[in-house]
Amino acid sequence: MLRLALTGGQGFLGWHVRVLARALGWPDPVLIDRAELLDEATLAAKLDGVDRVLHLAGVNRGDPREVAAGNVELAAALVRGLRRCATQPGTVVFANSVQAGNGTPYGDSKAVAAVTLAAARPDLVDVQLPNLYGEHGLPYYNSVVATFCRMLAEQRSPEVHEDRELTLVHVTDAAARLMGAPAGDSWDAGMPGLRTGVRELADRLAGFAALYRGGEIPPLTDRHAVRLFNTYRSHCFPAHYPLPLTRRADARGELVETVKVHGGGGQTFCSTSRPGVVRGEHFHLAKVERFCVLRGSAEIRLRRVGDDAVVRFPVDGAEPVVVDMPTMWVHNIVNTGSAELLTLFWTNEVFDPARPDTWPEPVELTIAEPAVAAA
The missing domain is CATH 2.60.120.10 (Jelly Rolls)
Structure with a gap:
């Protein structure tokens, strides 16, 4: 049973971490909002003696200069708080991205953030996350899965502007990896990925929606099919029921x-x-x-x-x-x-x-x- 502290704990990934902690019977994580992350004294008090810090806060979209500067500054702010802790957290985990160092403002800033954190904590657990999907993701922000699901729930057709291959990981699996959760049957910290094209994904979700509008259950042939269907259902609730x-x-x-x-x-x-x-x-x-x-x-x-x-x-x-x-x-x-x-x-x-x-x-x-x- 671990005591967690989360930056970005109110976001998509943070909520799923909190849900999994609840399922495991762990204490509710200590949540650190953006203002607290930038206040050294408050941050140090919240980090003091926790078992595991998950740095989830980040800037994903917006002006390229703000994205680049934001991710680096958030990591630097966490470092300043860690240095003031009377009792250092047992483990520090960074929710990095597979895009780290790819030459984009976002990718390069995530790479710099990882270096910044590792300089203060050489034992940093640096987890590079792929595209995440899951229940209650924000459409037009968190993932293309959330966007397609919301459009279908509103009986609109998904728009595919660029067909490319994606590797999708369910967010609970990512949460389990970041948390160091023990093995469980409802999650897999190995983060098994679903390899799919964008158009193939849109067609698959559209098939789910077409059957489910009449109350029928689509083919749930594997764990990703179940989780994609659950993701779609989250965008239907509660307006589409009973x-x-x-x-x-x-x-x-x-x-x-x-x-x-x-x-x-x-x-x-x-x-x-x-x-x-x-x-x-x-x-x-x-x-x-x-x-x-x-x-x-x-x-x-x-x-x-x-x-x-x-x-x-x-x-x-x-x-x-x-x-x-x-x-x-x-x-x-x-x-x-x-x-x-x-x-x-x-x-x-x-x-x-x-x-x-x-x-x-x-x-x-x-x-x-x-x-x-x-x-």
Whole structure:
């Protein structure tokens, strides 16, 4: 169990580090914002005695001169804080880039930043990261994956201006490498990459979107397919939910198709809950999970890990719908009616108690949180 300090901890990669720390049961990382990074005394106090510092802060886009100067100055600021620490951090890790030293303002400044940090900490762990993708990346900023996913979620077609090959790494795998996390089934610190062309990526995501608009699950043939699909779903939530189901009735009764999976299976199970009973209270890092109430009334509640706001979906068996749990969102379902609740659950993988990808955490916080109503 390590105590981390993060610069840039509010960003895309920083959030995923914090989520993985929560899953591992580590203390919440010490977050260092830009102003604190530039204040030597404050920075030294925050760094003092921590086990591992992750330098994630950087300047990725903007005026080339500002990008070049910004990355070097942020590294120099971290060095000044480290020199004032009474107790040096055990390890310092730099989230570098595979573009380091490539002749661009960004790449060259990342290379200089690495040299600056290594001069103060010869034991620096310098991790050169490729293109990262994952849940809740910022479109038009973090990655082309986030941009394509947002466009598709808004029912627009991705625009491919230049088709080239990319190596994509899921951000949780990168977080695990930077953190020195122990081996886990939901992450791989070896950072296995997906080699794909930009147009191929756009077509693959468009195929996911076309099936998912009707509630169908696309082929999830490997870990990158699952994680790309989860990334797309993160851009659909919560506006696209619940997903309506078609009911077919005749003299015999009614039929509702709840799960239609292309090229895969998974596991389906049902549960009953007495009035007031709450099920769930956990989050997943990779698992796709679907809820469908078949009888009774309930409320499905979700909260993004690290946030306070709770999203609520009232659901009823009289009008069956499905809600798919986004990864890295704590969720539960509570029977809000006076009768027994019957719920169908589906996951994309057979439950394995040795690797459940189920991380306990309550949806409702002890402090009062704002509620976000979902249509």
